[in-house]
Structures are given as C-alpha cells and as structure tokens.
Amino acid sequence: MAPKTPIKNEPVDLSKQKGCTPERNPITPVKLTDRPQPDPWTPTANLKMLVSAASPDMRDREKKKELFRPIENSEQCDTHDSLQYDMVDDCTIDEFEKQRPSRKQKSLGLLCQKFLARYPSYPLSTEKTTISLDEVASILGVERRRIYDIVNVLESLHLVSRVAKNQYCWHGRHNLRQTLKTLQEEGELQYGELMTFFHHKEQDLEYKFGERKKETIPDSQDRSLLDFSEPDCTSASANSRKDKSLRIMSQKFVMLFLVSKTKIVTLDIAAKILIEETQDTVDHSKFKTKVRRLYDIANVLTSLGLIKKVHVTEERGRKPAFKWIGPVEFPGKTDEPTGHSPTSNPLPRTQRGACAPYQICATGKQRFTRHASFNGAQPCEGTKRRVSSEPNSPHQERQACIVNSDEYCSKMINLAAVCRQKIEEDTGNKVCSAETILNSARNSSISSPLSPLPVLGDSDFCVNPLPQAVFPVVQADVSSLSLTNGIGSQPLHPSTPAASKTENGKPTLLPNQPFLCFPSSSLFMLCSGLQENNLRETLPITGEVGNRRAETQAPVPPATCQKRCSHKCASPSATADDEEPAAKKQNMEQSDVPLSLVVPKKPFESPKAEPTPRSGCMSAVHLEDFHLDLASPAAPEAVDKESTKLLDSQEQEKQSQNKDLDEHSPGKEHISKENASQPFLPQYLYVQPTAGVSSFNFLLSANQAAGAISLAASQVPSLSVPCVVVPSAALASFPLVCSPTITSPLSPVPDGSFSAPTSVNFSMSGLASTTPVFIGTTAVVAPKVSPTPSMDPQQPAHPSLHLSPVLARSCGAVKLDSPVCVGHPVTLLKLQQPSSAPLTPKSIRPACHEAFFKTPGSLGDPVAWKKNEGNQTRNASSVQRRLEISSTSAD
C-alpha cells in the first residue's frame, strides 16, 4: 500500500512540530535539510516512521485538498498513526504539503551536490579525507544505495577512490583534468569516428555505428585504460560485473562528450553506443535501463559541473541531451601532437606535454588549457591509476599564460574587428536585436559582421534555461559607446571621474566616459578600432574557421554545422567549470578552468584564412575555439598595420580555495558565467564571471600596430602581440579597468567611430575588494611581459598588485605613459564600485551574492538558485551585443 515515495522527507516538517507529538520528534528531517544530523536515525528509520505515520492515502487526500482539513476526523480509519499525525496538527499537513519533498528534492543530482559540498574540491595534499558511506548516507539522509551511485561516478573520474569496504578516499578535482584527458584520448580511439558520424548524421550514425562498433578497439583495451577500479579486481568475474558498472558507463559517457565535436551527446545515442559496446543486441528494455542509468550518471556529472542538460532538435524532434561544459582542452593531446602552433610555441615539446602550470598549451584542436601539475602527457595507461594521489596545488596555477602566436594575434584582431563592428552596429542601430543578429549570422557570415555571432536559434540548447543563455550585457548607450571609440586618446586615469563605478558590481558605462565597468569576475574581450578590412575579413574568416574546423574534424553538412555552432555557442566551453552548480565549483576552477585563454588553435593552418563566407557556423566553436578560430591567420598582418586594438581580457574567478567558498551557491556563478559565455561573447568579449572569485585572468591585446606590445610569453618571447595576459589576482575579485587609449596612428579607421584610438575602460568589480586593475593601452608600447609570471612573487600582496605580475610589470615599465598601461590604481577601483551607472541590467551582480548563498553545509536552496539561473539566462538586452557581461543574477 505504501506508496513508494512515502513521506520520508516530510519529516522535516515534523521536526518543527515536535512539540506536538513526542513520537514524531525522533523524526528529523534530515534529508531535505542540508544540515547533517548526528541523530542515529537512519534514513530508513525515518522513512518507516513516516510511512507508518502517514498513509499514502492520507497524503493524497491532503494533496488534493489542502484545505480539506476536516477530514481529519474521518481520517481515523486509517492508521492510527496517521490519524494522530493529522490530528496532531493541521498545520502539519500544510507544511507537509509544502515541504513535502518533491521528487526533485530527492534527486540524485541534488544529493550529489550535497555530497560534494562536504568535501573540498581541491583538498590540501596533506589532508586525506576518507568517506564513510554509512556516515554520509546517514548525514545526507539517504540510503546507502544512493551514495553508491554517486560514488561510483565520482570514482570514474577519480574524484574519489575506494580504499576499503564502505570507505572511500576523497581526492577532489586535482586530477580531474588529467583524468578527462585520458578519457578523451581513450574516447577518441574508441569513439572518435563514431562521434563524427553522429554529428554528421544521426541516422547514419546508428547505421554506421553498427559497423563501427565492431571495429572498435577491443574492450579490453579501453578497460584497461579506463579501469579505475582497483587494479586487483582484474578477476574475470569481477570484471564481468564491473564492466556494466556505473563506473564504466560513466567513463564512457564522459568520453563521448570529450570526443564529440559539439560536446553534446543525446541520451539515446549514448545509450545506444554504450549498449552496443556491451552487447550487440539492443532490446528496448535494455535501452530503457541504459537510459535510466545514464540519467543517474548525468545527474552526478551535472552536479560536478561537467555537463548540463540541453535539448537537441533534430529531424526527429527534440531530444534530451547533455552538453559538456567542463574542461575541454587538455594539453598534449594525442591527436594532434603538433597542434601547438609551432611558430608561436617555442616550448619544447616535452614541456608542452607537461604543460607546466601557468603555462598554457594549445592543442591542435583544443584551445589551450592551463595545466595543473600534470607531468607531461602520459599514456593513458600510465595515468590511469594516478588518481589524485599527488595533490598539486592548483591554486598556484592560476596564472594565465599567454599564448603567443601571430595567429593568435590575428585572431584577436579579428575578434576585435568583429566586436567593433558590432559595436558600431549597435551604435548605429541601437535597435538591433539579438535575434536579428542571429539571423544574420545564420544567413551568412559575410553579410553582417555580426554574423559571427553564434546562432542561438538552432537548437534548443541554446535556449537553455541555464545561465548561459543570456548575457547581461553592459548597457551602454550608443552614445557611450561612441564615446569610447572616439576617446582613444585618453589615457587612463584612474582618477577619471568617469570611471564607472560599479556599485553592485554592475557594469556601468558612464556617458561621456570612455570607461566601462563590468562586474567583477568577468572575462572580457574588447576590441577597439579595427579597420574595415579587418572586419570584413574577419567575417569570412570566421566562417572559414568554422568550416575549417569542420573539415578538419569531420565533414559536416552545413546544417549540421550550424547546429554545432549553435551548440557551441550555447555554452562557452571555456567556462565549463563555471557551470558547476554545486558549490564546489569554485574550487574546481582553479584547476579545471584555469585560465584558459586563447590559444591559437591552428597555427599552421592559418593560411586558410581566405575569406570564404560559407557556412553560417562561424562561431560555433567553443569559446575557446572561438577565440582561436576567430583569429584568422591572415589577420596578423592586417592587424599590425591596421593598428587595431584588441583587448581581450578574461577573468576567471577562482573560487576561493577556501572550502567555505565551496558552499557558495553555485547557481549564481553559473549564471553569470553562462551569460558570459553567451554567443556574443566570442565576438567581443568573453566574460566569465566567477562569483566571488578571486582570481581572474586577463588577456589584453593592445593595439598592435605601432608598437605592438610584445609580450614575452615564455614561449614566444618576441612575439609582438598586442595581447597581454594578466593573471588574476587570486583571491580578490577585482575590478579591471582597461582603457586602451590607443591612438591608432596606424589604424586608419574607416569607421570613424572606432578607428580612432579608442579607450575603453573596463572595470570589474569583484565582490569585495576589488583590486582594480587599470589597463590603459596606448599605442605603441610594448612591454614585455612574461605570461607565466602571474605568480610573481614580486607582486605585493595587495590585490591590486596581484593583478598580474604581468600587468604589474608592464605597468611599472610602461606606466601611463607607455602605450600600455596597466594600472592598478586602487583608487579607480573604489570609484568604480560605487558605481551608479546602471546601464547594465540589474541582472549583473557582483559575486557577493555567492557569499551570500554560501552557507556551509547547506546549499541553501538549490531551487532558489536555480531559479536565478533561469532568470538570468533570459535577460539579454540588445546592449549585450556590444558587451556581454555576465553577472550573477540578482537574487
């Protein structure tokens, strides 16, 4: 009789009423509440009690008629317990109803978040955290069985490892990247082609799939690689069972994502693939079961911030799917060993593989990633066992590295051009709606500069409720924008009154001021005056990029391409981590989402840059890709001459290492991040807001023309790249202000507006103190900065100083006078914060919120933050086009 889902959860309410029923007291609503309860009660016990307490019938009745209290009397017939219950308190019922844990509240995803919240994403190497399943189960108020589900998935990613019966060891995400890399490599071997097919044509997929699967590498192989289970458990018997294990499935599922071009995998496809591997026959029931399991896994992965749910619309209709939002690039990728731009990347191969921390590696396909402490690319096998035995201090990693390559520069330039165009457009036509842009984009990249924008419309996932959907854009009036353009000459003065102040971290654009303020924790890419040529070229280039990609990776029909694009657009891969819903994310970022900056994807290929406006999918690429792609090889030249300025800054928040932070409400973070990632971003600016984050990275490109700034990337010493990467100061989120006052002696700007030297200031306000970063670029200076240096010890502790060693250095060297100034005047920051300029939508919010939400143990109301996400997502304003700023949503 008892409904399967009896009241268990309800006890929560009961607790309140304890007084009424002594009996009830014992019932503690553990589950719902995050607060761990020491009470001896096991979840089951609670359950039972509850069940006994209330009969399902009653509940139903109650549900149906909330108001129908009178029933109480009659209720007696049922269980006396129930009766008592009712009698006890009417209120109870209501609460009952209210609190009645909905299925969602009991979801595995939520449970997983709670679980994760208990452990630091990046535990200190010293601390060994052991997890007792029983303990956790009781604390979380669930059956142990559920914990197994979570742990199995976590184990597949090496976040935990089983040490003994009922005992697991928490490793955190230190080695997550490595693990993912390994999975990716393995995945490529196994599913590479397969996935290609899928993307190509779904239908064919299956078809092909059948063929393929046989060809695929024997399971044994992958097993070995992937097998995380204890080494010992090689026994056949054990394996048999383990093969089906959630663990394995989880790994395979992840592989599919990593191999997928679009990073989107539909459940049915995944199920089919997974089934195929195991068995040739796919019966319906099996399929269903597989899907169920995949949901379980997906829930955990979602909690980890690695994937998010999306919908893919295909010929057949709308299908549930998941999109990978975790790290995508892994240094030293096998497939394209040479992927690194040869020219730009001087680093010895070995190093690259190793990817020293701070160093960014670009892989052929992937963008670059910051690598934590992995030592070189290891053969899959080798890595396998490493689990996180050695904790690295990812925290330190945080700096950003600059990838230098001409290509890179060119790309940047292109981006800038695009941005500029956009801006111009906006300026010209305030009205342009995103849609319009989108459309144009779809139609042809060429036609409008905007085209590069990702096409959102295509797939549902674009629309996702996830934060990504909308960027809060800084709203700048056209006028303001124009100001920006014209201003170029103004050196950045921190003191400038104009400096927008961001009160709440809202980005502000002061009218007359050349400065823009963004909420802290955002990543920006700014572009200023580009020449027309560039712009034009850019578009085609962009398109090409897309194409190129397609070519490279797999032939994709235009339609497909578009989809892909949209997909990619939808979520900026770069931000992947951002998404993490779970509080954890903050920590993760350090390692996971290191500052991924731009990496020139294909240095070699750059030649292709010919402008061919073909496919509409230009920006489809993940953010990372995006950046890379955008830069067209050809661009560099133009850039130099054109004296375009590009400013790209990225900021990533690093969540405080503090565990406390972990607790933050992730939701907001994502949101903001998501927003940032929005399609637009790619074009001009990419903002990754991290909630309260502390560190962020910047990539700035100053004007190139005259004296392009040459950054000395460790790798590319002499590059004269207009870009500067600034490592973020770790802890504090700080506002960044950039005012590139570039005069563009070089740039003949056709567009009056931009061509002129433009000065743009961004200020990002972090939650708390923000260290203001002031960056001013004036034309020619080329301070050399080593990208890696972010860690610079030299830097004063001060946040402002923190900014980046690079910046600091540059600043020191250059100073205002110098073309590029990186200033850090605190004063500015302060000014900014108070900002009133509300140009930006309210949506933008400072990281502060997070703090708000963070509640240690309790995730707070997950629901609540989810809601936020949704809301935020939606807010996009035309303004966005110009600048996309992610912000945490308002509450």
Add this chain to the structure above:
DNA sequence: TAATCCCGCCAGCGG
C-alpha cells in the same frame, strides 16, 4: 504522454 529517475529488490562477492 514523454521524460525523468527514485526506490528498493535481490544477486554477486568477499570475508
């Protein structure tokens, strides 16, 4: 109705 996925039965396994 379809999509999700919670729940807990029950088998495999190791001690």
Add this chain to the structure above:
DNA sequence: CCGCTGGCGGGATTA
C-alpha cells in the same frame, strides 16, 4: 551466512 555492492527495472513524478 552476512553484509557490502550495485544491477536492474517498476512505477511514481514531472514536464
């Protein structure tokens, strides 16, 4: 035999 694991699929919830 017992308890830990975890595959599996019924069927409740949600969308």
